[in-house]
Amino acid sequence: MIVADAKPFNEIEQMLSGCKKVYVVGCGSCVTICHTGGEKQVTELAAKIRLASKLKGKPVEVVEGSVLRQCEWEFIEETKNVVEDCDAVLSIACGIGVQYMAERFPNARVFPGLNTTFMGAPTEQGVFWERCAGCGDCIISTTGGLCPVSRCAKSLLNGPCGGSQNGNCEVSEETPCVWNQIYDRLDAQQLLSTMENIVPPKDWRTGAENHPRKMVLEHLVMK
CATH class of the missing domain: 3.40.50.2300 (Response regulator)
Incomplete structure (x- = not known):
């Protein structure tokens, strides 16, 4: 939301x-x-x-x-x-x-x-965390359902950066390192090998930088 x-x-x-x-x-x-x-x-x-x-x-x-x-x-x-x-x-x-x-x-x-x-979600009463950056090119199928674009301070597609400490982001100690979470999630799913795949540079033209964006549902548009 x-x-x-x-x-x-x-x-x-x-x-x-x-x-x-x-x-x-x-x-x-x-x-x-x-x-x-x-x-x-x-x-x-x-x-x-x-x-x-x-x-x-x-x-x-x-x-x-x-x-x-x-x-x-x-x-x-x-x-x-x-x-x-x-x-x-x-x-x-x-x-x-x-x-x-x-x-x-x-x-x-x-x-x-x-x-x-x-765009985020409540994690506890009165606390909301960002969960989606609306980048237009969702990759969470390869990251255990966790979004590194919105939840990593550096939006790294190939992580972790090496600066996190005790599972928290080096940029903000209050922020969990999402790549640490991705590692744990993929490990539990026995899919750690997917982290060996290098994700190419992102085409940011699909995101907010390429605005205004528009989506057309052809089956609902009056001809």
């Missing part, structure tokens, strides 16, 4: 400067799971905006809302009347949701309330 973190409140205040009526809208998908853009966070952020603006003597009317997915037209369509009645939209969805709101309502001022960080 896409993981995002809340923007500093002073940055949000600056974006909303001069606005008298703001629509704070959350998303019921990824950012709800990572506790940054769900209905609870909409309520908390709306209350914070009201209080801060009141203390400054410039009260802001805040409308609260949430949709199942801001990244799909049919779900954000239901916000049309509210958006048109407000000075600005503060979207606490991922960057995709914010852009979709801005595309659907081009006359509205749409601001991001979150910083989109990575």
